[in-house]
Amino acid sequence: MNPALSKALRRLAVAVFWLMVWQLAAAAVGKELLLPGLEAVLKKLIALASTGAFWRTLARTILRVLTGILSAVVLGVLTGLLTHKSRLARELLSPVMTLLKSTPVASFIILALVWLGRDAVPVFIAGLMVLPVVWANTAAGLAGIDPQLLELASVYRFPRMKTFRRIVWPSVLPHLRAALRSALGLGWKAGIAAEVLTVPPYSIGKSIYEAKLYLETTELFAWTAAVVLLSFLIERVILRLVDGIGRKERAHAES
Amino acid sequence: MLNLKEISVRFGEKQVLDKCSLRLEKGERVALTGPSGCGKTTLARVALSLHNPDSGTVSCGFARIAAVFQEPRLLPWLTAAENVNLVLSDSARTVEEARAWLERLELGDSSTLYPSELSGGMQQRVSIARALAPGPELLVMDEPFKAMDEALRDRVLRVTADALGDAALLLITHNEREAYALGCRVLRYRDGCFV
Ligand SMILES: Nc1ncnc2c1ncn2[C@@H]1O[C@H](COP(=O)(O)OP(=O)(O)OP(=O)(O)O)[C@@H](O)[C@H]1O
Ligand SMILES: [Mg+2]
Numbered sequence: 212m213n214p215a216l217s218k219a220l221r222r223l224a225v226a227v228f229w230l231m232v233w234q235l236a237a238a239a240v241g242k243e244l245l246l247p248g249l250e251a252v253l254k255k256l257i258a259l260a261s262t263g264a265f266w267r268t269l270a271r272t273i274l275r276v277l278t279g280i281l282s283a284v285v286l287g288v289l290t291g292l293l294t295h296k297s298r299l300a301r302e303l304l305s306p307v308m309t310l311l312k313s314t315p316v317a318s319f320i321i322l323a324l325v326w327l328g329r330d331a332v333p334v335f336i337a338g339l340m341v342l343p344v345v346w347a348n349t350a351a352g353l354a355g356i357d358p359q360l361l362e363l364a365s366v367y368r369f370p371r372m373k374t375f376r377r378i379v380w381p382s383v384l385p386h387l388r389a390a391l392r393s394a395l396g397l398g399w400k401a402g403i404a405a406e407v408l409t410v411p412p413y414s415i416g417k418s419i420y421e422a423k424l425y426l427e428t429t430e431l432f433a434w435t436a437a438v439v440l441l442s443f444l445i446e447r448v449i450l451r452l453v454d455g456i457g458r459k460e461r462a463h464a465e466s
Numbered sequence: 467m468l469n470l471k472e473i474s475v476r477f478g479e480k481q482v483l484d485k486c487s488l489r490l491e492k493g494e495r496v497a498l499t500g501p502s503g504c505g506k507t508t509l510a511r512v513a514l515s516l517h518n519p520d521s522g523t524v525s526c527g528f529a530r531i532a533a534v535f536q537e538p539r540l541l542p543w544l545t546a547a548e549n550v551n552l553v554l555s556d557s558a559r560t561v562e563e564a565r566a567w568l569e570r571l572e573l574g575d576s577s578t579l580y581p582s583e584l585s586g587g588m589q590q591r592v593s594i595a596r597a598l599a600p601g602p603e604l605l606v607m608d609e610p611f612k613a614m615d616e617a618l619r620d621r622v623l624r625v626t627a628d629a630l631g632d633a634a635l636l637l638i639t640h641n642e643r644e645a646y647a648l649g650c651r652v653l654r655y656r657d658g659c660f661v
Contacts, residue, residue: 359535359537359539360539360541362514362516362535362539363533363535363539365514365515365516366514366516366531366532366533366606367531367532367533367552367553367600368531373556377541377544377552377556378541381541381543
């Protein structure tokens, strides 16, 4: 059998196995309030998906989280460049980034709620999770640039932009990719946690909060399933995009 | 013109270059020889402004400078042809020109390969193609013909000699035959300088 197919089949088998475990556990518990079954959750998800509000909710949440993440990526790359160039900036910002990483996200959410409007908190929180990771990886990528290649650029008198595009950026890109791989999920989950606590209108967090309020366990599961699927999809799309940037740069020189 | 005046470089206790002077006019070709670790690469790095000497002055009036380093120094994320094109216009306009240079160095079949897919000797030849392609006014080559068999070395030497034109050449080599093949005046290391 071809290895890709066999790998896909094995994955499918694993998924089926765990879904069966869930189904058996639900049957054993026998109470939808405590642990709804697969079928009930799927039905609920389909029912939700047939309402306009569901899609509007998804769209608004995605917009909030992505706004936060993208701003954090831009800011993280810029601060990475800054701390690479300036020792003072590095000494000033490193402890801040460490602090950001080790402070419980709930503290930030409460604080942000005091400072910002309800709609802005999830944006801010999602970004806050991503920023230190992107910063650290950008800094590592910059520190890892081969000095021999920079000497080459200097001898052949590359303009600054060319050095950046041909040497700096390709050296940083793999680190950025790794940062996104680990930080996207973080930002996504933290953004939704922030929504649960701030309940902005049309948000997945508010829907989860309300499901909990009315003990709608099945609905909670359905929303959670939607979040998991979305997070998976978004990670795929964004990593594809990042790769696309790298490839376009390659294709550019080739054509 | 390249003018190195009374260059001194020391690394820790070791005085590598000691008031070493070297002048290179347009079209002049000079080879530096000497035992391993004597300071040949160091002098080349000073000439390329990659190393600040402890004392002495460097002035360089050449505009287009190219170098073959002791290592190939290819960008790993670019193909052989892209690596050569990099020092031309770095755009589609000169891709053919870059390929032609690779062809001259017998790498016509490898132009779309990445450095990791090339042998050490092939990478070295890409690096030579990259240095010859822009038609430099000053060419610095640090042991460029190592890792080549006799016959190939002779052919690469001929390509290099043809491409040089009236470029000034600073060649570092352990092999005086190479130096003569490229029409170089040979300088030997003695007491912190090349004479
Ligand atoms: N960055 C450095 N730090 C400390 N010592 C150095 C450095 N670069 C070179 N040296 C020392 O300077 C001396 C000359 O080095 P250089 O690389 O110029 O030798 P070379 O003549 O090119 O030798 P080879 O033929 O082996 O390439 C050596 O003793 C080396 O140890
Ligand atoms: Mg050397």
